[in-house]
Amino acid sequence: MTAPIVVATDLTARSDRPLDRAVMLAEQRGTRLVVVHALEERADMDLRKQMQRAREALEGMVEDFSVPFELVIERGSAPQVLADVVEAQHAALVVVGAARYNHVSDFFLGTAVDYLVRRAKAPVLVVKERPRLPYDGIVVGTDFSERSARAVIAAAELFDVPVTLVNAFGRPFPRRLGEDASLELGKQWSHEEMARFLASPALAPWLGRITHHSVESDPAGAIEKFAKLYRSPVAVVGSHGWGSIAQVLLGSRASDLLTAISHDILVVRDGLNA
Template sequence: MRNNPRLLLATDLSARCDRALDRAMLLSRQLSGSLVAAHVVENRIVNANLSGDEEIRAAILDDFPELAGIERLVIAHGSVPSTIAGLADELHCDLIITGVARYNNLGDFIVGTAVDHLVRQARVPVLVVKRRARHDYQRLLVATDFSSCSRHALEEAAILFPTAPIRLVHAYHVPYESWLKSEGVREEIYAETEKELHDFLAGSNIGTLEGRLETRPVYGELETVVAQQLRETRSDLLVLGTHGKSGFAYATVGSHAADLLASMPCDILMIRETHR
């Protein structure tokens, strides 16, 4: 990601998007970047009280005066995911910031279909904001399966947040565990996993990570391991990598990616390995 990045806030401007708006404004200051806000009007939705884009713009600024200080407010029409992804390319944005579809006090986050599709279609990283933006991100948790896309996610996150401590976690299993109960087998698998982790890091451009990267192979199911590591580290940002060709369905955490995006309680940064 370049210096002084351009950030794109994708918002429906409802109350549930306040968190994404606050995080976008905080992040633009933290990164010394510029901020563009985009509101997409679905083609099938017609508001009889608003006859054109300028009236929509005026109504938005009346409700959200904070947006008057951003670089640009874009009113667009079409399918939300594809339009936002297209705007990110057209406006040369480096990061898309959006919110979740619904949040309740029980901690149940539900990512809407539009967010899922946006992650699939966007060629730049997508930050899904769930928590209130009370401060800069303090600690990052990066999940890895030792793929090139998870390496790219680690490197990009390290550049984007150059001072935050990072824990790199890999969830592993013992094959045929119900049959192989030997403690020696588990120790052997752990040693192999540690070697894979060492080799993974040896192939990374991690010069900027010295002194702030901690690695942790952890036995268990991915979702359980990630949740436990978030609690243990008190990380406020989870970073996942996705493949450029396969898209969101084949993220670095495989078919579990959608589950993680929906269930984890913190903000999630999806970084796609692709060439612009």
Template sequence: MSNSENPIEKTIMFSTDLTARCDRPMDRACRLAKTLPAKLVICHVLEHGQYGKEAVAAATADIEMHLASCEMDAEIIIQRGDIVAKIIETAESVGADLIVAGVARVGKLGDLVIGTPLERIIHHSPIPVLIVKNRAFTDYDLLVAATDFSAPSAYAIKQATQIFAGLPIHIVNAFHVPFEGFLHSDKLTEEFRTEQYLQMVKFVEQLRLTGSGAPKVSHIIEYGSTSTVVLDEIKDLNSNLTVIGTHGTGGFRANMFGSMARSLIDYIPTDILAVRQKPK
């Protein structure tokens, strides 16, 4: 995905709390800045009571040391105040196309996100958030996107293909047969599969991912739970980045796609690009 000869058109902002596991999102942010290519901005928000010059100098030195190991230049911004508000405010002020963030510890991603500043950033940021869980050993080379054919999932896919221009995208839909406990039959399942397939074809057409530079698009319809189907596709295709859309009103809505987004964040082991659809 290297575009080192292309002019820098994008801006990535990495939000760091300077804890031990921030090396993973830091390395990913640096790698993306080199390969997209993009300008890199690093933002750290000082905790309450650490607003002195010494705290600013220490945070700046810590970031500069890691940048030196990455052989990367970046704009460093140290903020004071509410973590979530300052991260979003800074990302908007620098014109960021992507916010890169990490998780606090190894484990289920949902356990690490729910109720944390990262959850609130995902809910409220108008800018896509890349949640980095894994080490950046390789570039991203394939996007796997979950969809229920909703507007938020369509918006997420379009944003992903703009940020990661040129990468192929594999769109996944999982389905169940309504009232299958009472109506289950192989014939009925195949009828629903056909119906879902036709919806997928229409959905992909409406994305309008065509023309010069358009990504290669593939798609699949499978019977089963969304998390299981998406995970199977990730394993089969050896993908390391999953795309999901979220609703931006008070957290993940308790509807089909909101529940799906939360389940994927909790269950999928890859890095995740979470995209919130802007309110109309």
């Protein structure tokens, strides 16, 4: 059996999306789930009673699971508890919901996901859509960096589906060169860099699954455009910390990128061994 998948739940109805996706992925990978709830102490309730209620709620949520699972309830902040469980379980993936922290913008902009991406020793899958089908395509935005290549490899190893690689380019020096010449220069640079990127020996095992595109666009728009090729896509970005997710797709602000993309997003921190 392969390494387990860790999935977070806050015991609310909003957490059904990450749970459903985690079950689907565990079935595909033939692995078990570790379902984690971080218990925050309440002044109006005895801790033992809190633990009992949380366990009863968890057991009700997982009673129809079709895969092996383990329940973990730990005291502490959700990001810290999740990172600790991922490390202890040697997990392949951690799955969280986009609405886990009050509102999607709170989740992406807050320190909670920052901590999780920085500390969890596994890629983080942010589930935004209700799972209806297994993922049938990966869309990776690339800036042609080594970090981006590692994100491609990590995603390709996790999900055995086609990979669409897209570079969003702009028009360099439009005032000096003119709009048409600037567009051609941007397109030429992107094509040349894409060829160099794909020639990397590290990507050789995956080339049969990769199609690539260069498009004049903002980064999130490029991913959204090519995600339409699939019925159930997952977007992929690479990072070596929350502040660096922005660098992956030509300088986009992380908050803008992650909130603008409407699909599930896999964040692969640099330095992880996929």
